[in-house]
Amino acid sequence: QSALTQPASVSGSPGQSITLSCTGTSSDVGAYDYVSWFQEYPGKAPKLMVYDVSHRPSGVSNRFSGSKSGNTASLTISGLQAEDEADYYCSSYTRSSTYVFGTGTKVTVL
Amino acid sequence: QVTLKESGPVLVKPTETLTLTCTVSGFSLSNNRMGVSWIRQPPGKALEWLAQIFSNDEKSYSTSLKSRLTISKDTSKSQVVLTMTNMDPVDTATYYCARYSSMHDAFDIWGQGTMVSVSS
Numbered sequence: 001q002s003a004l005t006q007p008a009s010v011s012g013s014p015g016q017s018i019t020l021s022c023t024g025t026s027s028d029v030g031a032y033d034y035v036s037w038f039q040e041y042p043g044k045a046p047k048l049m050v051y052d053v054s055h056r057p058s059g060v061s062n063r064f065s066g067s068k069s070g071n072t073a074s075l076t077i078s079g080l081q082a083e084d085e086a087d088y089y090c091s092s093y094t095r096s097s098t099y100v101f102g103t104g105t106k107v108t109v110l
Numbered sequence: 111q112v113t114l115k116e117s118g119p120v121l122v123k124p125t126e127t128l129t130l131t132c133t134v135s136g137f138s139l140s141n142n143r144m145g146v147s148w149i150r151q152p153p154g155k156a157l158e159w160l161a162q163i164f165s166n167d168e169k170s171y172s173t174s175l176k177s178r179l180t181i182s183k184d185t186s187k188s189q190v191v192l193t194m195t196n197m198d199p200v201d202t203a204t205y206y207c208a209r210y211s212s213m214h215d216a217f218d219i220w221g222q223g224t225m226v227s228v229s230s
Contacts, residue, residue: 001173003156036216038157045206045223046157051216089157091217097170099147099159 004029004090004102011108017078020105022090023071028100030071034093037066037075039086040104046089050075077107085109112136114146114207114221121227122197132190132207132221139185140165145210146190147217148181150203158203162210163190199228 005023012018022029022037029035033053038046048057050066053073063078073092077084090102118130130148137144145164151157161171161181171179180193190207204225208217 003158034215036214038217045220046208046217047220048214048216048218051214051218055214057214057218091157091159093215096173098172099162101149101157101159104156 001028001094001096001098001100004092004100006088006090006102006105008103009106009108011110012077012080013110014080014082016080017076018080018107020075020077020088020090020107022073022075022092022102024073024092024100025071027096028071028092028094029068029073031095032093033068035066035068035073036091037064037073038089038091040089041086049088080109082109112209112219114209114219116205116207116221116224118205118224118226120225121229123230124198124228126197128192128194128197128201128226130192130194130205130207130224130226132192134188134190134207134209137209139183139188139190142166143212145212146183147208147210148190148192149206149208149217150201151206151223152200152203155203160194160205161192164210197228202227202229 037050054066147162148160204223209219
């Protein structure tokens with residue numbers, strides 16, 4: 001199972017919106033609506049930000065929104081803030097009944 | 111409050127078997143809406159899913175590592191154990207256990223992680 005493809009880095013200025021992509025195949029991202037997004041700070045455990053493509057867990061800011069089209073999922077961060085600077089990983093359930101993570105995107109707030 | 115905590119050796123030698131334990135609290139491993147996965151992250155690299163065990167004892171493994179992994183649980187002790195055989199330096203990583211919730215269809219709560227180095 002190959003990792004999902006994410007851009008290595010995305011940057012934006014405070015207040016801007018940025019979109020992170022997560023590209024898989026018809027065997028994972030395209031097969032189910034079981035795509036999640038995680039935020040990870042250095043030395044800390046990942047935190048669930050979005051599940052089932054577009055749902056936010058309780059306590060997660062509504063500045064984070066998810067979507068999917070075909071084999072590509074996306075995470076949009078609106079009203080970018082300094083605290084959003086972190087690594088972001090997507091994840092998907094697969095037709096093999098396994099899970100696969102993305103390659104990760106480093107978000108930089110300029 | 112739901113928590114997961116990983117424990118195990120900090121250092122293992124090449125060819126040895128790694129045994130990691132995830133102790134959970136705040137939920138039961140017999141809850142039919144819950145499972146526990148092991149996920150690892152080599153230094154500076156991406157997350158990699160390893161294995162999962164569900165409340166009904168259903169197990170699944172990474173296709174590429176399946177031959178080396180065994181996951182099990184002891185519900186009475188609230189523990190999930192992962193063994194990985196034939197360790198190699200490329201297996202050096204932070205190993206996380208995470209709760210899988212059917213309510214979220216996602217890994218919603220993670221442990222703090224435990225760093226394992228493989229070196230002679």
